[in-house]
Amino acid sequence: xxxxxxxxxxxxxxxxxxxxxxxxxxxxxxxxxxxxxxxxxxxxxxxxxxxxxxxxxxxxxxxxxxxxxxxxxxxxxxxxxxxxxxxxxxxxxxxxxxxxxxxxxxxxxxxxxxxxxxxxxxxxxxxxxxxxxxxxxxxxxxxxxxxxxxxxxxxxxxxxxxxxxxxxxxxxxxxxxxxxxxxxxxxxxxxxxxxxxxxxxxxxxxxxxxxxxxxxxxxxxxxxxxxxxxxxxxxxxxxxx
Amino acid sequence: xxxxxxxxxxxxxxxxxxxxxxxxxxxxxxxxxxxxxxxxxxxxxxxxxxxxxxxxxxxxxxxxxxxxxxxxxxxxxxxxxxxxxxxxxxxxxxxxxxxxxxxxxxxxxxxxxxxxxxxxx
Numbered sequence: 001x002x003x004x005x006x007x008x009x010x011x012x013x014x015x016x017x018x019x020x021x022x023x024x025x026x027x028x029x030x031x032x033x034x035x036x037x038x039x040x041x042x043x044x045x046x047x048x049x050x051x052x053x054x055x056x057x058x059x060x061x062x063x064x065x066x067x068x069x070x071x072x073x074x075x076x077x078x079x080x081x082x083x084x085x086x087x088x089x090x091x092x093x094x095x096x097x098x099x100x101x102x103x104x105x106x107x108x109x110x111x112x113x114x115x116x117x118x119x120x121x122x123x124x125x126x127x128x129x130x131x132x133x134x135x136x137x138x139x140x141x142x143x144x145x146x147x148x149x150x151x152x153x154x155x156x157x158x159x160x161x162x163x164x165x166x167x168x169x170x171x172x173x174x175x176x177x178x179x180x181x182x183x184x185x186x187x188x189x190x191x192x193x194x195x196x197x198x199x200x201x202x203x204x205x206x207x208x209x210x211x212x213x214x215x216x217x218x219x220x221x222x223x224x225x226x227x228x229x230x231x232x233x234x235x236x237x238x239x240x241x
Numbered sequence: 242x243x244x245x246x247x248x249x250x251x252x253x254x255x256x257x258x259x260x261x262x263x264x265x266x267x268x269x270x271x272x273x274x275x276x277x278x279x280x281x282x283x284x285x286x287x288x289x290x291x292x293x294x295x296x297x298x299x300x301x302x303x304x305x306x307x308x309x310x311x312x313x314x315x316x317x318x319x320x321x322x323x324x325x326x327x328x329x330x331x332x333x334x335x336x337x338x339x340x341x342x343x344x345x346x347x348x349x350x351x352x353x354x355x356x357x358x359x360x361x362x
């Protein structure tokens with residue numbers, strides 16, 4: 001079993017089994033893929049769905065666990081098909097207006113790349129001002145956030161080559177952001193929207209209970225949550241009070 | 242990331258004197274006129290919203306490491322997010338506030354930009 005991250009003189013160190021590192025690598029790569037698939041450019045013809053990975057169900061031939069892990073990316077691709085038109089001026093003023101980009105249609109991607117502006121009060125009305133502002137903000141910032149996340153995730157993948165996992169502080173910060181991004185995607189797939197939802201998922205803690213997609217994903221969520229908690233606590237010890 | 246004049250209160254206390262603003266003298270890009278800034282000069286707020294996914298320890302860590310808040314202040318703001326649904330973690334010029342919102346998104350926190358006038362201020 002994995003042993004938690006600790007702050008040591010050599011860096012932030014965790015003991016992870018080969019299977020656990022493989023699991024994390026796959027999750028990180030899934031999120032990289034999700035971010036890449038969700039890019040609004042190029043507005044080219046829709047690509048053919050990747051062969052062999054779209055039917056990741058517990059009933060398929062492989063190990064259902066790995067099907068699910070590997071399926072997080074393609075799950076998003078299925079939902080992406082309808083969003084290829086998410087490029088362009090969008091609603092509102094014509095082409096002379098400020099660049100505008102709508103929110104991703106895939107809720108998991110929208111979780112990774114949330115709106116930066118929201119309606120502030122009912123008095124704000126529904127004249128679309130906030131939506132417009134959100135789209136303009138997104139056009140300005142989304143690509144940079146996507147790049148930063150991809151970089152974090154790639155660093156995290158690279159850090160999992162050997163055991164024990166030893167991270168410098170910058171690597172540990174990237175690793176924590178990458179873990180959190182995985183959690184955000186899983187939470188979206190698990191439908192975690194309230195504290196009660198979170199508790200329901202938290203209660204799934206026995207791998208022998210993993211009998212369906214939902215419980216597998218809940219276990220993955222809890223594993224990454226635990227790992228992030230230990231890394232965050234370790235990182236916090238390096239900060240001044 | 243230190244160019245912001247941080248406000249720890251919600252909303253920005255209109256009568257706050259500049260020397261009560263934590264971090265006001267520690268900005269990496271400190272400006273000569275920072276001490277003269279008023280609410281009117283820093284009308285953009287950075288709001289962090291609650292969600293059931295982000296860990297309390299993680300949110301507090303982000304506030305401490307990114308904004309340079311003390312543990313006490315970071316915990317207080319984190320709890321405010323958790324219990325009240327949101328907290329204003331910074332206010333300042335538009336570009337700075339935008340940069341902070343973008344950084345929060347990088348950490349996976351849901352932050353938004355809000356203009357003072359949005360609340361009828």
